[in-house]
Amino acid sequence: MFGDMMGMMNKIKEAQHKVEETKKRLDTVLIDEKSIDGLLEVTVTANSHIKSLQISDELLEDKEQLEDYLILTLNKAIQRAKEINEAELAAAAKDGMPKIPGMDMFK
Incomplete structure (x- = not known):
């Protein structure tokens, strides 16, 4: 039992490292x-840094036109960055998580 627990803890640490x-x-x-x-x-970067x-x-x-352009274009870029960021981090977390029955959080 403790071996399984240690294995899971190591897997979680691995997942954190991958993230x-x-x-x-x-x-x-x-x-x-x-x-x-x-x-x-x-x-922008995928971490939303300009x-x-x-x-x-x-x-x-x-x-006024410049301000409108900046708002619209930056918001589009940040939205794309957010989508990429979330997908990549979810994949990294899922890949490293131990398989626990009934705990499939990342479908």
Whole structure:
């Protein structure tokens, strides 16, 4: 019984380690998003950190338009980053978790 428990604890530690490694790796996964007309481009990591912004000179002439573009484009990029992040972390956690009958949390 204690051997099984130790094995499960080791599996859980392994899963935690895989999740931490995945979090670090997601800092290197870049997501590019553009406005519909290409006047604004953003790059974020899968951990939702903004890496770069490219703004057309045309947008610099209209503060309200620029603000709207930033909000819309950044929200799209962050949403994509969130989806990738959640999928990757769920896969890492599921892969390392011990098989406990009745406890299949990650279907």
